[in-house]
Amino acid sequence: MDGTFAVLFLIAGLTDMGVNHCPEQGCLAPESSESRLALSFGDVMYQEDKIDRELYLRFDAPVSYGPFQPAFGASLSGDGTAWIGGGATWTTNFDRAYMQLHLMPGVYARGDGPDLGSTVEFRSGVEIGFEARNGIRYGLSYDHRSNADLSSVNPGLETIQLRVSFPLNIR
Incomplete structure (x- = not known):
């Protein structure tokens, strides 16, 4: 996998911003959003082989800037591999189903764990799921981590969770 999810995040988010946010309240005008705490667990893959399991915790902030909601996350694998970062999510809803893209340096x-070539790694991915009537979301996520060619070594790492x-x- 490469930077496909990062590109999709930018295309979807900027299109949504231009169509739904700029004409009304301003392209990146802040507005209240539902904050969330997410817990994920799943497989880590490197070079198409499952190498470990990962626990991932993410906080989605109670504000959005246009279609982009700030998010902060941290993960830990069984082999001691860790990642911590912050970025944004973009979410679209289909009744009670949803799709969310994220991009987080x-x-x-x-x-x-594996040598990914850099201390700076970008995490981008997609989550598809269902929101229950009580507001709890259940989803399947797939993401990719790489250093966006900041280093000559850039093999990437994927997770399915x-x-x-x-x-x-929180308001």
Whole structure:
């Protein structure tokens, strides 16, 4: 996988911004959003092989700037590999189903995991899921981490995870 999710995030978010946000309240005008705490668990893949499992925690902030909602995340794998970063999400809803794209630069600590070529690693991906009537979301996420060619070594790392996110009602 390459930077496909990052490109999709930018295309979808900027298109949404131009169509739905710029004409009304301003392209990046802040507005209240539902904050969430998400917990994910799943497989880590390197060079198309499953190498470990990862626990991932993410906080989606209670504000959006146009279609972009700030998000902060941290993950830890069984081999001591860690990642922490912040960026943004873009979400679209289909009744109670949803799709969310994210793009988050962060810091990678290798532990006993693979050499990804840089301490700076970008995490981008997609989540597809369902929101229950109580606001809890259940989703399947797939993401890719790489250094966007900041280094000559850039093999990338993928995760497939089950995610549950809880509304926090912070305003």
